[in-house]
Amino acid sequence: MRIEKEVSPEYEIPAVLQHIEARGRRPVLIFENVRNLNGTRSGLPVVINLFGARERLADALGTTVARLPLDYVAREKPLAPVVVDRAAAPVKQVVRTGADADLYELPVLTHHEMDLGPYLTSPSVWVRDLETGWTNCGILRVYVSGPRQMVVNFNIARHTFHYFQKYKAAKRDVPIVLVMGHHPAFYLGAQTKLLADEPHIIGGVMGEPLELAPSETWGSDIMVPAAADIVVEAEMSHSQLEIEGPFGEYTQYYGGQKLSPVAQVRAITRRKDAMYLDIMPGRADHLLLDAPMVEAYLYNRLKDVVPGVTAVHMPVSGTARLHAYIQMRKTNDGEPRTAIASALSSDYRLKHVVVVDEDVNIFDDAQVLWAIATRSQWDRDLLVLPGMMGTTLDPSADDILTAKGGIDATRPIDPHQFAMKLCIPEAVLSRVRLEDYLTPEGLRRL
Template sequence: MARDLRGFLKILEQRGQLRRIKALVDADLEIAEISNRMLQSGGPALLFETVKGSPYPVLVNTMGTVERVCWAMNMEKPEELEALGRKLGMLQQPKPPKKISQAIEFGKVLFDVVKAKPMRDFLPPCHQVVIKDEAVDLNQIPMIRPYPKDAGKIITLGLVITKDVETGTPNVGVYRLQLQSKNTMTVHWLSVRGGARHLRKAAERGQKLEIAIALGVDPLIIMAAATPIPVDLSEWLFAGLYGGSGVHLAKCKTVDLEVPADAEFVLEGTITPGEMLPDGPFGDHMGYYGGVEDSPLVRFHCVTHRKDPIYLTTFSGRPPKEEAMIAIALNRIYTPILRQQVSEIVDFFLPMEALSYKAAIISIDKAYPGQARRAAMAFWTALPQFTYTKFVIVVDKDINIRDPRQVVWALTSKVDPQRDVFILPDTPFDTLDFASPKLGLGSRMGIDATTKVYPETEHDWGEPLQSDSDVASMVDRRWAEYGLGDIEQGEVDPNLFGYDMRHR
């Protein structure tokens, strides 16, 4: 992969989507406040060139619009993401081709996998400067503190890289880390994540777990690491599939791990099983401060970086935030995969305003009674990231699921609460969801907002109102003749509901 973070910055600057800030700013609260205002207005990425107490600039809001997320993935439009989803779906559940055209298409996908194989870089830019042992001082990195009651400074967009001590299989994730001292941080990961599994295996063998944090990589690699799709491929191969060519990797200086060769910073260290410190509270994606939780302590003994490195960061919070824009893009990638897993699903949407995954709207081509309930149940188990979806609303295929007016109409005109709402109690749940009576254990709700058929209902359903097709066509033709050519004809723009935040 030839492009790195700096290459992506050139793209942003050429397209007028990067603003350089030369004024002195503070990484404590001030950068996040400025960035949050840009996110609310769909503004450009920001490069703060002069940061108090640090020699390094801070880059934030790189993927603050869906448009820029697409650019990060070498695409121009969200619709192109579905083609990528179809490719990943073929790899996840390959089927014997029935036609020559299908065989050719599958052959192209396999060729893409070959091209996506990672490559080794023996003189990587990330090793231009090497700092070891007592000279390591993480305070030099301009980590931000986004909210006033946050416990400290954090890393948010670092690739956290570990390896299974038995099989040698690497895992690349994006987890939050809290600064604890000049050479230690705590890492906050869920017990089901790859890094946590690797730590448990290391503990069973009485070994320390080696860990590397890569900061300031091409956003495309971050997208690959943040995509929890159950395909038996490494995140490096995933990134190669996303970008069309293999990721350049470099061997770390002091641990047996590989990192992106063009990373701006690399932090190398170890975790001693059982060594923990309190982590948090921090503002999270739910819009509240999270709790305090004992988390594994990482001891860093080596830092490498490029000459004149750039520190890339972001922060969580109530949408819109960068994580919400990423989720909208991933929604498009998931769609073909979800259709393959649950055949009756026509389309699905995760509204940003519903925290990007707490509520899902699904449209189905309804063919039999009870199908909406089946689709909701299948959705919850289709992909790991849907485990924490609290509400699933199922509508007919003729409903535009990205138009809130149509969805609300379906809810109010097609739902009888006693018949059409079902609740699954006491299911494993998101510990950050304070609405649950017990943290980590909550309920989820399905709503059947489809047109009912026998025996779901014992009476005929009303015929929906529709315009006369001939008259509608005539009005389309004569719209300008009426003197109304400068007025749109009442169609809802789906961009207003999550696909492009530049115009909000």
């Protein structure tokens, strides 16, 4: 959906997206005329909500929503990048270095009322490990604190943090590359949780080698994605820290302020027809990008413990981090509790788990709630684990300590102990086609 009206980079685009989401719609929005941080027309369209629907993530990998987590893992294998000449790299079509590399020329958005200011929310931040030479490509938030200065946020659970500690110990500043805009599969690959040389994993997920070109600042020592929309090259200080935050988090609450490393911009390169990609914090655009990977890892862990597990879903209603729905074909009545305990100890962010039978669609919140309402008695089916490690971003937690829990919303193994679910004869359901009953206009209204 393209919007031609001129808009401000401060709050206006997030407000439009929120109004559209309130109507139950999840389109990709392209704002054609956005002012930059200098107050003039940027010339770069802003793309937002690219990752706001599972169907689009599935399309990026050529699969279905149901198969997305498993097909992601199947692709999460290393495929070596290939190097192309600068002249063949679209990201080198416009090059700005030194004082000409001005972040304020970009339409960087301010998203929420209490945010510290404008944030880059889509960059895959490339940091090379001092020891192995591997590159981490995590998607981080970056505060734009000046036309050529940024403050980079990363937490201790990130590989970026561990790489940074090595530079800090060596008293060396960190070369970083910020990649904004690429094929959606690039971003899915950048979300890998494997400890690996991540450009290789990105290529595997994309299904083709990632094309790289020499950077402007470090040449062939530090490579950049040749097909990116925008690349920012910077040096992150190992010692200089500045305030970063508040900022809207995935829990849809603000995270607090902290001291984070300062980075100085050395170069900005881009395509002539570049688009500026923004990922809307705290909304589906942000939450879903990570969900298929978490679901896949959780599924594989649970499958080893409870072979009857058939699917795992992290719903947006639970921030795609704090809640998990587990579907299973159980062989005994103890398996749901085993799955709950295993899941809650597999991801520190996961807080609540619901286990359901195969006849419940875990991609439909209403069906899961129906199963809880009709298949659980909490004096016997509720499992509570107090004093576990959680996320400090959960405002209800006691710092890092949280109470986790799960609900067994499955029927007993013995079918004679439970009522029969309503059903329409399958022969009738398969025979009925809505096209035979509704007019074309009626079908469109559906």
